[in-house]
Amino acid sequence: MALEINKNSPIGLRLASRLFIELGRPPQFHNAKALLSWSPRMESVLAKSGLDYERFKWFLVWVCRLRGADGANYGNDYTATYLRAARDPVATLAKHFNKVFFTFFLPEADKRIPMLMEKRQREDEENAARQPTEPENRLRYIDLLDKWVKLYLLVDEHGVAGERGVASIRMRLEFLDKIEDAFPMLQPFPGESMEEWIDREFELLRDDNWRCKDCTYAFSIDGGDESRIKLCADCDSERILWAQDDLEWMHDGETESVWTPLEWGTVPLDHLDGGWPGSD
Secondary structure, eight states: OOOOOOTTSOHHHHHHHHHHHHTTOOGGGOSHHHHHHHHHHHHHHHHHHTOOHHHHHHHHHHHHOOOOTTSOOSSOHHHHHHHHHOSSHHHHHHHTHHIIIIIIIHHHHHHHHHHHHHHHHHHHHHHHHHSOSOGGGOOOGGGGHHHHHHHHSOBOTTSOBOHHHHHHHHHHHHHHHHHHHHSOOOOOOTTOOHHHHHHHHTTGGGOTTOOOTTSEEOOOSSSSOOOEEEOOHHHHHHHHHHHHHHHHHHHTTOOOOOOOHHHHTTSOGGGOSSSSTTOO
């Protein structure tokens, strides 16, 4: 059964929909039955809070927001993780509502919510800017098919080219369109300066605790940095390139880099002339 929720829907149902969205739209609750069952409890916790709909909505945003990739915690990472793991998020929220709302949220709300609203507004603007404004006016490579056929294929007196040649050019142009869709050109958002764009693109790299999210790390039992025990394909390729550069320097008599055993293992044997450096 399709369920339409708008500003005229019951307030409990609107809050249930908001909680569902802020939790990342978990597929197990993506149905009318789940949202309708959530509605009465959402009305109950709203009544306990003493807030209106708009202010309570921002409490739900706060309680469901995970820590950002840059480490910034504009919401409550603990409750956000806990609710996502719960079998019934609304029941869990209702059970711990008094402590979460009155003990943790209200004392900090005046300071936290304006920051969260500003952050959310920037994210919405960035997401809107990333959407193509006029996709129907975008020139695609396949639109150049007729021009390329005339430029690169021999045509008869009637202007007709061979079918195999046209199919080959069409395949190449469609491939270029797929590449452009998969790797769109990066550029500043409208109204964003080049310096602001560069700062945004490299924001994560300025974090002292930055690390590759695709590599595998060991547990840290002493509070120090976790050691990397498995490299992703990109990092492994980068290590090999550095190792090859070091081998060239070493053959020229320069001092080699200090490698860890893991990094030694990333160097293919066929790149070594006469065995490991320093071996007989």
